[in-house]
Amino acid sequence: MKKIKWSHITFTLLLSAFAFIVVLTALNYSREARLIPMIIGIIAMAFSVFITVGEIYPDLMKFAQVNPVDLITRDSEKRIIMEKPGKSKGNNEIFKIFGWFFSFLVLIYLIGFLISICTFILLFLKFYGNTSWIKAIAISIAMFVFIYVVFEILMSIELFRGVLFGAIVPPI
Amino acid sequence: VPEGVIAAEASNNASYSGALLPTLTLGIPGSAIMAVLLGAFVLHGLTPGPLFIEEHMDIVFAIIFGLVLGNLFSSTIGLLCATYLGRLTRIPVFYIGPVILVLCLTGSFAIRQNIWDVILAMFSGLLGYGMLKFGFSIVCLVIGYVLGVIAERAFHMSLMISRGSYDIFFSRPISLILFILVVLLLLFPLVSRFFSQTKSRK
Numbered sequence: 001m002k003k004i005k006w007s008h009i010t011f012t013l014l015l016s017a018f019a020f021i022v023v024l025t026a027l028n029y030s031r032e033a034r035l036i037p038m039i040i041g042i043i044a045m046a047f048s049v050f051i052t053v054g055e056i057y058p059d060l061m062k063f064a065q066v067n068p069v070d071l072i073t074r075d076s077e078k079r080i081i082m083e084k085p086g087k088s089k090g091n092n093e094i095f096k097i098f099g100w101f102f103s104f105l106v107l108i109y110l111i112g113f114l115i116s117i118c119t120f121i122l123l124f125l126k127f128y129g130n131t132s133w134i135k136a137i138a139i140s141i142a143m144f145v146f147i148y149v150v151f152e153i154l155m156s157i158e159l160f161r162g163v164l165f166g167a168i169v170p171p172i
Numbered sequence: 173v174p175e176g177v178i179a180a181e182a183s184n185n186a187s188y189s190g191a192l193l194p195t196l197t198l199g200i201p202g203s204a205i206m207a208v209l210l211g212a213f214v215l216h217g218l219t220p221g222p223l224f225i226e227e228h229m230d231i232v233f234a235i236i237f238g239l240v241l242g243n244l245f246s247s248t249i250g251l252l253c254a255t256y257l258g259r260l261t262r263i264p265v266f267y268i269g270p271v272i273l274v275l276c277l278t279g280s281f282a283i284r285q286n287i288w289d290v291i292l293a294m295f296s297g298l299l300g301y302g303m304l305k306f307g308f309s310i311v312c313l314v315i316g317y318v319l320g321v322i323a324e325r326a327f328h329m330s331l332m333i334s335r336g337s338y339d340i341f342f343s344r345p346i347s348l349i350l351f352i353l354v355v356l357l358l359l360f361p362l363v364s365r366f367f368s369q370t371k372s373r374k
Contacts, residue, residue: 011302032331036324098298101273105294109287113278121270129266143271147278157282160290172288 007091009055016048100124109169112162118144185243192239196220196232199322204311211318219322 023041026034053060100120107116118140125136151157161167191202199221201207213220218228225232250257280293303310334340342348 005306008306011306014302015308032328032336036320036327040320097269101294101297104273104277105291108277108290113281117274117278121274124270125266129264131266139267139271143274147274151278151282155282157285159278160281160285160287167287169287 004056009052012048012051012055016045016052019044019048096128100128108160108162110162110164112165112167113159114144114148115162117147185246189239192235196224196235197222199224201315201318204315207311207315207318211314214318214321 019041022037023045026037026041028034029037104116104120107120111119121140121143122136125131125139126133129136131139147159151159163169187203188205191206194200194202195206195210197220199210199219201210210220218224218231276297277290277293280289281287283289300310302308303313330340331338340347341351
């Protein structure tokens with residue numbers, strides 16, 4: 001018997017929840033404006049249910065196992081589209097990487113881009129990549145200089161300074 | 173054998189010119205990659221379609237010459253530096269990963285200088301990873317995202333022309349044929365698979 005992939009079901013249900021939010025939000029729109037988001041949202045929810053049922057009872061949904069990529073792409077592109085990440089990493093490793101990425105996001109929010117970039121690259125290379133201190137410091141400083149020169153000087157964009165340094169977060 | 177690789181890659185590169193034609197003239201992406209290009213046009217306020225060539229001839233020629241020059245440059249650089257470029261693939265992921273992340277997030281901030289765009293970029297990355305891992309098509313999402321705006325606008329325009337009546341989608345021969353074709357295209361894979369399974373069971 002095929003093992004049920006709960007991670008797959010969870011992800012599908014998350015997509016379904018997103019579609020549900022779209023439908024709920026669309027209810028506040030005018031009659032004409034809500035039509036398309038509601039149709040798309042309801043169809044997306046229905047497909048999510050199909051996928052979930054298909055995952056739990058594979059025999060029931062066997063006839064519907066059609067890959068949408070087959071319908072819209074040429075063979076040469078399927079190779080690129082369906083390409084899976086080279087070596088499948090374990091869940092712990094994935095969570096660890098996402099943990100690093102989200103920490104970076106929190107750092108940007110708190111202390112801004114420039115200091116975060118330096119700190120994140122330094123710590124990531126040292127503790128995740130086991131690189132030497134000298135290499136990690138050199139790469140983080142190089143990245144800091146590159147971002148500062150390209151964005152702040154050449155493009156005249158003032159990068160986010162972080163809420164701790166008085167930056168204001170605009171409403172969504 | 174280099175000839176084998178060159179032949180395959182040359183034909184692959186040549187296909188982009190063909191895919192560019194419906195993208196620029198009709199606003200319909202000829203391939204998944206062209207859907208991304210179409211998305212970039214829409215982001216910059218340009219709507220490819222029948223009037224695009226007339227109104228933005230400069231951009232069309234820039235794309236054509238860009239494509240020609242790009243192919244020439246990539247062939248030259250590819251032939252001259254293949255050995256060195258090949259070494260790039262050996263750089264460990266933990267060096268490339270954070271650099272790409274930094275560039276992506278800084279770039280997403282730079283467009284509107286809004287921190288919410290950075291958060292959105294991070295969650296989009298998470299969504300993309302989930303879709304790739306669980307076998308959802310990212311290309312379909314991109315095409316839907318790009319064409320959705322155009323389709324919704326056309327849908328509302330049609331409703332305005334018909335004064336709110338949905339008959340406009342079924343009463344005209346072209347729209348009716350297109351509607352039937354869309355329904356058939358959606359159902360065809362399911363029906364054909366269902367029949368082939370029934371046949372194989374017998």
